Amino acid sequence: MAAFFKGLLGGSNPPVSSVPAGDSDFADFAGAPDPSPVAFSAIHSAADYSGLPIAPTGSAVPYTKWYNVHERHSLNEFKQEGFILGFLFIVIAIHIYGTKLNRRKANSWMTAHVPILKHEFALVGFGGREPTADEVESEGLAKILAAKTLELPEELLKENSPSKFSSYATGRQNIAFVDITLNLVKRYSPLVMFAEYVMSLFFDSMPAPTERMEAILYPFDGREALTAHGQSPGAHELRKDTKSSYDPFVFAIVHKDTMKALRDERYDVSITVTKDNPKLPIWATVMSESAEITDFLLTTELVKAIEQAGELLEHLIITDQPIDQPQKLDDTVPKKRIYLSVKLPSSGDYSSVLPLFEYFIRLSDILVQSAHFRPEVTRKVRAIREEAIRKLQKADEDGKAEERALEREKAKKLKRDLELKSLDAKSQKKYLEKEKEKEMRKHQKRQTQKA
Secondary structure (H helix, E strand, C coil): CHHHHHHHCCCCCCCCCCCCCCCHHHCCCCCCCCCCCCCHHHCCCHHHCCCCCCCCCCCCCCCCHHHCHHHHCCHHHHHHHHHHHHHHHHHHHHHHHHHHHHHHHHHHHHHHHHHHHHHHCCEECECCCCCCHHHHHHHCHHHHHHCCCCCCCCECCEEEECCEEEEEEEEECCEEEEEEEEECCCCCCHHHHHHHHHHHHHCCCCCCCCCEEEEEEEECCCCHHHHCCCCCCCHHHCCCCCCCCCCCCCEEEEEHHHHHHHHHHCHHHHCCEEECCCCCCCCEEEEECCHHHHHHHCCHHHHHHHHHHHHHEEEEEEECCCCCCCCCHHHHCCCCEEEEEEECCCCCCCCCCHHHHHHHHHHHHHHHHHCCCCHHHHHHHHHHHHHHHHHHHHHHHHHHHHHHHHHHHHHHHHHHHHHHHCCCHHHHHHHHHHHHHHHHHHHHHHHHHHC
16 A cells, blocks of 8 residues: 555656566567657768669759660661651652643643634633634724623643543534633552553453544534523634534444444444445445435545544544434434544644544534435434434333233232122132133133144
8 A cells, every 4th residue: 555655646656668577579579669750961972872863853853874876776667667657758759740641632622622612713712712803903902801701711731630621612504603622641649641651452342552543523513592602712713603513413423443342332333334445544434324424425625634643533423313222212413413533643742633623523514505415314313313303202001011011911910809808718718719710711721722
């Protein structure tokens, strides 16, 4: 009791160890001093640590390979990308160069032919029309150019694709308009051009790539009032008593190399008769419906133009029939046209084909003036067209008769089904047996007639 009060009042007894004397596991910690915080000055400096020093914020970035790409990588790692970029550069350069060559060739053709076109037509190109001589004399050039109704052509050639160019001309007596197309080789794509050449060696249906000019002339054929209104270029030159119609026929002068392909591809040429003519060169032949038509059209001027053009001429066709085989009666309506196809000279000299192109434009005047043949000739030409019309009428009547037969068969079957539904089971059986006997009698009758 005395010891308890002494300890409570803080007596001078020595401290007792917290670790029992007999516990050897904590003997090493029994005399350990109490931990005390280390003073701030005892912290080691940054130089004592191993490794790179830490730069303070805002100071210069130290040298390291991570920020130097040229030390971490080399150009050898980008060989594949280099080949791809080089290939793309070559392809783009070839495309640009080939496209420029095609544009230059098309512009060269137009430069050589535009004097003839502007001399013959009131409008050449797209976008408007130029003033005529009568308008300049009557109203004055300054007043005409200031008029809102007059638009100058924006371009003579239109680029439909890098290998296809087109032009247009209108405003001339006896001609409604002319469509011109230039088809050039694909210089911008040598691989495609090479493939087309190779395929043409193995397949007859795939001709070799050829640069050509194709022109289609559409005559008025007496329908000026329907196509040329008062504001059209050259409309003031048309007279009310003008008769621009001529007899319908098919006539062609073709190169012998393209004769078979034309006959297979075009219906209008297939109805003609092919015959060589001593007036023409050996490489050309005539496809015509009548010898009188041939003698009329093979003029000295035309023969001279063909000889001057040489084998650049592919075909000159005067026709009123469709290119494709008529499938309906509406397809047999005559639509007169004149076709000219000429290869483009590789030298770029168009002097040899200019006389033929000029004759092609003026051919409509010759037809309107003199293409009115004897009744015997027109009767022969008309007979071929009437035969085609009769075949179409017969096919149309056969089709309608077949449709009527199908409708009758459907009505008959519907009536039979209704009759069967209205009968009971026993009556239906008798009806079917009677129908079967009737079919057997018909079959036996047919067998007897065949025998």
